[in-house]
Amino acid sequence: MDTVKRALWHIERCIGEQPTLDRIAAAIGLSRFHLSRIFVEATGRSFSGHVRGRRLSEAARQLADGAPNIMTVALDAGYGSHEAFSRAFKDQFGLTPESLRLRADLSSLTLVEPIPMPDTPIAIEDPEIRSVDTLLLAGLRQFFTYEERAGIPLLWQRFGPHIDHVPDQIPGDAYGVCIRSDDERTDGFDYLAAVPVSSLDRLGEGLVGVRIPPLRFAVFQHRDHVSTIGATCAAAGDWLGRERRAHPASTILMVEYYGLDFDPVTGLGGCEVWVPVRD
Known part of the structure; x- marks a missing residue:
């Protein structure tokens, strides 16, 4: 199951490029045959x-939001011609791209969403209690329901081109922050894919500061691997409850x-999960 999680993470990370079977199999160290088999089973x-x-x-989603150029959307989706894109789109959804753009409504479509994988808590080391000074972060922020959290790697993909180009960025680190939603929704959270900055006065276009x-x-x-970070997050939640x-x-x-x-290319190297605690 962890192998499939890794495959899904790599797919979402490069969904705007070309996540071929060969590319993903190589990234996770499997053959095409074994990846194909376990992917279907899982x-x-x-x-x-x-x-x-x-x-x-x-x-x-782009078309329903009114994308002005269907050919640009087709290229983004990996199709080299309007005709090939329209044919594949109609086979998938039963209507043409032009019809969806005019309708501007996704409610009748069965979309293929990122596949959530269960986060089973694991045995982890006791945490370090650490005091952290004020952090200024700039990045992209999006609301996710708990069922939609498998889409977080796609937010990181969208943020990727901004990294190293954010005004006043402090180079080296990156942060993913789960934040209580501003509208007090209880079925999810806001997620911020961000880098640290020295000031929030010069945010780039489309970026938000926290x-x-x-x-x-x-x-x-x-x-x-970062694709299994949910298990550590679940274990951290269990620890909070016990303590x-x-x-x-x-x-x-x-x-x-x-x-x-x-x-960020391989998803390896380790990271940390921080949960706020009372004194």
């Missing part, structure tokens, strides 16, 4: 069918810290 869907459906579903006040965190080490240390007022729910050892 998801009930072929690798190629899942990738095609995911890319067309993202294209559908100031995290000084907090004490229980810091858990995640040493495996009764959850911070009662913090809007910051959890922080993923990616240091210099983390490789």
